[in-house]
Amino acid sequence: MREITYKQAIQEALREEMRRDERVFLMGEDIGVYGGAFGVTLGLLEEFGKDRVRDTPISELGIVGAAAGAALLGMRPVVEIMFMDFTTLALDQLANQAAKMRFMFGGKARVPMVLRAPQGAGTGAAAQHSQSLEALFVHFPGLKVAMPSTPADAKGLLKAAIRDDNPVVFIEHKLLYNRKGPVPEGEHVVPLGQADVKRPGRDLTIIAVSAMVPKALAAAETLAGEGIEAEVVDPRSLVPLDEGTILDSVRRTGRALIIHEACRTGGVGAEILARIVEEAFDYLDAPVRRLAGRDLPIPYSKELERQVIPQEEDIVREARRLVRGRADGA
Amino acid sequence: MSLDATDLLTMYRTMLRIRLFEERVDELVLKGQIHGTTHLYIGMEAVAVGVCSALLPQDYITSTHRGHGHCIAKGADLGRMMAELLGRETGYCKGKGGSMHIADLEQGNLGATGIVGSGIPVATGAALAVQMRKESRVVACFFGDGAANSGAFHESLNLAAIWRLPVVFICENNQYAMSGSAREMFPIPKIAERAAAYGIPGVTVDGNEVLAVHAAVVDAVTRARRGDGPTFLICETYRWKGHSRSDANRYRTKEEIAAWQARCPIARLRAHLEGKGILDGQTAAVIERDVEEELAKAIQFAQDSPIPTLEGVEADLYA
Numbered sequence: 209m210r211e212i213t214y215k216q217a218i219q220e221a222l223r224e225e226m227r228r229d230e231r232v233f234l235m236g237e238d239i240g241v242y243g244g245a246f247g248v249t250l251g252l253l254e255e256f257g258k259d260r261v262r263d264t265p266i267s268e269l270g271i272v273g274a275a276a277g278a279a280l281l282g283m284r285p286v287v288e289i290m291f292m293d294f295t296t297l298a299l300d301q302l303a304n305q306a307a308k309m310r311f312m313f314g315g316k317a318r319v320p321m322v323l324r325a326p327q328g329a330g331t332g333a334a335a336q337h338s339q340s341l342e343a344l345f346v347h348f349p350g351l352k353v354a355m356p357s358t359p360a361d362a363k364g365l366l367k368a369a370i371r372d373d374n375p376v377v378f379i380e381h382k383l384l385y386n387r388k389g390p391v392p393e394g395e396h397v398v399p400l401g402q403a404d405v406k407r408p409g410r411d412l413t414i415i416a417v418s419a420m421v422p423k424a425l426a427a428a429e430t431l432a433g434e435g436i437e438a439e440v441v442d443p444r445s446l447v448p449l450d451e452g453t454i455l456d457s458v459r460r461t462g463r464a465l466i467i468h469e470a471c472r473t474g475g476v477g478a479e480i481l482a483r484i485v486e487e488a489f490d491y492l493d494a495p496v497r498r499l500a501g502r503d504l505p506i507p508y509s510k511e512l513e514r515q516v517i518p519q520e521e522d523i524v525r526e527a528r529r530l531v532r533g534r535a536d537g538a
Numbered sequence: 539m540s541l542d543a544t545d546l547l548t549m550y551r552t553m554l555r556i557r558l559f560e561e562r563v564d565e566l567v568l569k570g571q572i573h574g575t576t577h578l579y580i581g582m583e584a585v586a587v588g589v590c591s592a593l594l595p596q597d598y599i600t601s602t603h604r605g606h607g608h609c610i611a612k613g614a615d616l617g618r619m620m621a622e623l624l625g626r627e628t629g630y631c632k633g634k635g636g637s638m639h640i641a642d643l644e645q646g647n648l649g650a651t652g653i654v655g656s657g658i659p660v661a662t663g664a665a666l667a668v669q670m671r672k673e674s675r676v677v678a679c680f681f682g683d684g685a686a687n688s689g690a691f692h693e694s695l696n697l698a699a700i701w702r703l704p705v706v707f708i709c710e711n712n713q714y715a716m717s718g719s720a721r722e723m724f725p726i727p728k729i730a731e732r733a734a735a736y737g738i739p740g741v742t743v744d745g746n747e748v749l750a751v752h753a754a755v756v757d758a759v760t761r762a763r764r765g766d767g768p769t770f771l772i773c774e775t776y777r778w779k780g781h782s783r784s785d786a787n788r789y790r791t792k793e794e795i796a797a798w799q800a801r802c803p804i805a806r807l808r809a810h811l812e813g814k815g816i817l818d819g820q821t822a823a824v825i826e827r828d829v830e831e832e833l834a835k836a837i838q839f840a841q842d843s844p845i846p847t848l849e850g851v852e853a854d855l856y857a
């Protein structure tokens with residue numbers, strides 16, 4: 209299969225869905241000639257014109273609300289928020305309007321919109337441009353939350369998100385944009401709510417999301433060299449969450465390590481851990497462990513920035529501890 | 539505040555310090571010594587210097603992502619700034635903040651923000667504190683044309699107007715918010731017209747003319763200190779460099795950039811000072827050499843400073 213980048217895969221999904229359905233249109237800051245701060249929409253203006261690739265002023269609340277309003281009338285807007293951190297400016301429209309309208313109105317409304325935004329640290333962008341906020345969205349019933357880790361999942365999940373009749377927060381990661389992977393051409397839809405086992409293994413289950421998935425896979429390679437076979441499960445969407453795949457895996461391996469970049473307290477790791485303990489406690493051979501970002505804003509200085517979020521070596525260390533009761537490789 | 543020859547020469551020197559600081563930063567970014575992004579102030583020096591020269595040391599400013607010029611004009615030390623950009627322990631934020639978050643509370647710089655428009659409510663709150671404590675300070679709030687389309691802008695101007703707060707809202711209209719041109723993002727030709735909606739003066743000045751900026755801010759500050767409330771000041775200027783390190787400049791022409799470069803705020807002040815006999819080629823060369831030296835020292839200081847370690851990283855989270 210041909211390989212394209214995560215960024216290209218997202219663009220391909222947008223392009224194909226815009227060709228397929230006239231109701232799909234884009235709004236965002238600098239998404240036209242500039243092509244988006246990370247170049248995701250570069251070239252779409254040329255194909256679809258200013259009406260469907262709408263450059264907006266710096267008005268996150270306004271555009272997310274406008275998406276909700278347009279969606280209410282049957283349009284299918286996809287909003288790009290330049291950095292995940294700026295979704296906080298749009299929270300009222302996302303959380304109080306888009307997420308709740310259908311339920312509040314007794315099931316009469318539909319709000320088929322997508323909010324895409326890149327999150328994550330690693331680019332030296334500091335505290336206001338590096339946050340991982342998935343836990344926030346998971347906490348608003350009515351929103352769906354997708355979080356792809358590979359180019360193929362990015363394409364397939366975005367197509368599903370655009371076709372979904374509910375508001376979907378589509379979480380991208382800056383450090384994944386230029387990573388390549390095989391992506392099917394044309395129709396390739398990954399339904400929301402289906403986890404993927406990225407690597408099979410018998411000794412422990414590593415549940416990782418977004419940019420932590422490639423790190424977990426690299427760690428699993430190292431661990432395999434030491435005789436530890438880690439199974440890596442990527443939930444791919446957090447709402448709906450494919451509890452079944454996670455629990456099946458943990459019941460087989462008896463050990464679970466949950467990894468995310470977002471800070472630990474109140475992170476989705478706590479939710480996943482709780483479900484494992486509630487549903488698979490009897491199968492556990494060791495306490496479930498979490499590896500997460502420190503409870504801190506992301507610091508600017510390069511080395512500090514690296515150290516406050518989980519790295520491959522941390523995953524290896526935690527996995528060893530979980531399986532062998534000690535952290536060193538001996 | 540009338541300006542004598544010494545004041546004018548200081549303004550010239552400060553503008554040059556900003557220009558050369560930013561040129562060094564640009565080089566360090568290209569060399570990979572600065573992690574992350576920076577937003578350069580080159581071409582806009584007259585705004586920061588015109589504004590801060592009209593303030594007293596006890597007055598406050600709030601700054602933006604494009605904030606190096608504001609810091610320097612408000613009196614920041616170039617070594618500590620450079621150290622922050624290089625992520626060092628000796629930087630203004632101990633390496634935790636970086637280019638977009640320099641705060642220099644001792645000099646009245648209440649800090650830069652990377653969230654466009656978010657300094658405007660903070661400046662408004664600072665002005666509220668000043669008013670409630672019956673102090674005679676003022677707050678100068680810097681933000682871009684792009685920020686003037688945020689909700690925070692409108693809510694804050696209204697608050698400041700109904701409470702008659704001692705704040706000067708300074709919109710640095712450098713004609714673009716990334717690729718979004720002010721022509722396309724505002725439905726009105728003059729941003730200053732928005733002041734009418736809040737019943738406050740709206741003033742437009744040539745932002746490449748440091749003395750014009752200075753004079754307008756002197757008026758606004760006088761009004762604020764008198765208790766007559768905020769002013770909305772628009773400084774028309776231009777960003778010479780790309781928005782940040784990753785800008786291909788697809789949204790504007792070389793001709794347009796060149797036309798604005800021909801209106802260089804530093805060259806203009808220099809011509810003015812030469813015309814008045816305050817500055818000559820020799821003095822200008824001495825000033826430039828001094829500034830180059832200051833910068834070389836600043837970079838050396840930054841490079842020699844320790845890199846922060848994980849130990850104690852949590853210390854600054856809560857008071």
Ligand SMILES: Cc1ncc(C[n+]2csc(CCOP(=O)(O)OP(=O)(O)O)c2C)c(N)n1
Nearest residue numbers: 294604652653654682683684685714715716
């Ligand atoms: C709330 C928010 N939205 C978007 C951005 C991304 N962004 C950073 S600077 C910028 C343009 C700002 O334009 P302006 O206010 O005119 O300031 P300038 O960069 O021109 O100095 C944008 C869109 C941001 N940092 N914060």
Ligand SMILES: [Mg+2]
Nearest residue numbers: 682683714715
């Ligand atoms: Mg601007």
